[in-house]
Amino acid sequence: MMKKQILSIMAATAMAAGLLAGCGGSGNASSTAADGGAVQTGKAADGKDTQGTGGKIPLTMWFWSSNEEQQATLQRVLIDKFNAAHPEYELTVEYRGSVNKDMAVALAANEGPDIVYESSPSLAMSYIQAGKYADLSGYSEQYGWKDRIIGPMYDSSTVEGRLYSIPMGLNVIGMVYNRRVLEDNGWSVPSTLEELTSVMDQAMEKGLYGSVTGAAGWRETNEDYASLFINSFAGPSEVYKCLTGEQKWNTPAMLSAIETSSQWYKKGYLCSDYTNFGWGEAASILGEGGAPFFFGPLKFVQNLSAYAVDEHKDDFGFTVFPAGREGVDPTYTIGATGLLAINASSEHKDVCAEFLDMMLTNDFVSGISVDWPGYWGVPLTTLNEIDASQYEGLTKSFLSGISEACKAIDEGNFGYYCSSYIPPQTFEEFVAIDGVWFGEYSASDMLDKADAVFEGELSSGLVPPVPAQGK
Template sequence: MSRSGIRVLGAGLAAMAVVLSACSGGSSSAAGGRQTLQLWFWGASPQQQKTMKSVLVDGFDKSQSKYNLEVTFNNAVDKNVQVALSANKGPDIVYGSGPSFSAAYAVQGKLADMTPYAEKYGWKDRILAPMYDSGTVNGKLYSLPNSLENLGIFYNKKVLDQLGVGVPTTFAELTADMDKAAKAGMYPSVTGNKGWKPVNQNYISMFLTHVAGGKAVYDALQGKIKWTDPKIVKAVDDSADFYKKGYLGGKDYANLNFTESMQLLAQGKSPFFFGPTLAFQFASDYFNDAAGNTSDLGFAPFPNVTAGLPSPSGTLGTTASLSINAHSPNKDGAAEVIDYMMSDKFAQEMNKTWPGYWGVPLKNWDLDPDSYTGLSKEFVQSVKDTVDMVNTGDYGFFAGTFFPPATATAFTDIDGVWLGTESTTDFLNKIQSTFDDEKAKGLVPPVPEPAG
């Protein structure tokens, strides 16, 4: 599942039976002797499905004569993939919630080693190094991120004007603005984990970046320092303090998802939404030409809490991952689809009507923001800014992309600290124990050392 926080989990027993009975997509033949390749995707909106059909399915089918691509949309895609892969079945191209999601299947032998395809298509030369490396396990490539992502501040310009404040550039300004919003009867910010608890990873990752610093997290991932290091302890404590002050959705964090939060932001119920650039896709439902408010939405870096860290900096991540089913009879075709998606042309076309999800992690992000309209323009600019951060080393790491799988999952339980049901010490001791086990198994992806 993508980290949108909006999808409904679960599938009926009948749906499970269908999944288990399904063979890999490449086993069937389509019209004209072409082989059918299957990709299972989450339950995108009708407009997004239309874009996917036009740009990906039709575009890929026209680009070659051997395969037809078939995309199936379903809100329970993660569960369906889990059931199918456990039975050595499922789609040819495996869509997942990110590299940590894929790594868990890679070590089970459910995903194909894509290193030969990386060499054939030159993916390592084309993809940003941190993003390429995030999909490797024990030196072999098992997934590629579909998009480059950053965590920051979405803001409503009209609400800031109403409050008489500007876009915050320091943490003190940010908290002062939220306090002022609360006094005016607004949410200090809007966001929430309703329906998708891993949303929590966004906020602990953000605090690890802006309190502990990307270098400290890097050192923890390398085993140079413990996850119980004072810098990391402070990041956890500060995130809990932030939550307890109502700075994450007020009292409604557990009752809001990203879609509802963006609607509230557009309605002027809050000045801020903290989250991944992925959220541009939800914002477009409420900030658009029909509503006449497209220009009201802005995006800015989250300010550092600790002085002396690189500024501006971001928290690097991805929205999803793309892998090849180890039991697909058409691995070459699956690789061809992934290669098609790792291109300027694909990125250019997808972002015209679907901002937020397709910041293809190319080293040379040549898309011109001025050639786009609406929120696509703002999103394309955010990707360019994030690429610049990668090139200068001014970034931290999103847990779901760069942490080993069980460690990333363990960080999802940060809300125990926020709610006071677990101490920071106990929480980080569990993180350390989980991490030690995964590091011993070689599950920590290689990551480049950030600047600070």
């Protein structure tokens, strides 16, 4: 059984590598190593200690290859503070362009860093089954993590009631909008689907994009739209029934949602240059006023930093996507921007838990959001206590948006992000939603394929815990 589980870990890296670029904003990240590999920090490639500094005990954490500014921000706001508070230890971070693949290989050999990064709860399942993550339940009780993390996100990090990881950010889908574009054209922030499509129709008549994003070089961007449509149009309750095996994916509601996504694509609502743009181009167009909306995860705002300056610093806002049909409420579709866990092979679990605890604070979220807004929205129950009005620009927009979302989610209003809740092989079938848009196969064909694959992954225990809506 263990051999089969380890092979599952290795197979899952195809999806994991796909999710990696989305972590930093679809190509926004860069590695400081010339070959895109690890930054050297006095650790061997397998994560074993090779030296200490001044007699200190070395700790390691592997992370995706964020850019130099992001690395400096994380170092200042978290790593340096942790090291100062624990003078007998020295935590260093290795930024790896192939972090998911590297992690799979290292953990399979009972090696790797002390602090483990993974992209989503669904990808963590194989590691947990194989005993590669330390059980954090005792630390959760010690530090009160269950009361500090919003319920659905805490539950998603558990297996059979035991906690194995910490969600480092809330990946919530909604609408990022350019306030200036809306105001200049006499448009209000839409709260209904009819208002939204009306604004997009008018925008396209004026030569603007209805909305903007793109999957050039990164097909996995498709999952943002797949997540949006199955939750906002079919509805979270329908997605929940599919994820728990109560019903098949190919249902009338799901079929209608996928077909609607195709209709929107053909109308240009999902960006008429979708296949030619990445997030960098999308940020440029939205930032320079070429579109009113971006539909997708809130973490996208980290790409707008260059445009939210001077008189444009307050141009951008975020809100929930309108309900797609009668009987469905406006829904915050949620997942994790990433997870942090403790390597079961680490000899320093207690101090690693102290590191995770330091991250689970309003001070950390507000502090890192000043220079890196968008990614580190740790889903805390206390985020509404942060006074966003003391900030400006993207920091203010992000903290306001994430606080609003966390409140709604903690009250039971949420949907299910594909990459967080759908297991790896089934996930690939939802990434293939563009085949429906291009007329290569029907929505029914796509969902039939998803059903065939999902049945096996569900029976293998690869679906993470799926929190139910409502309190």
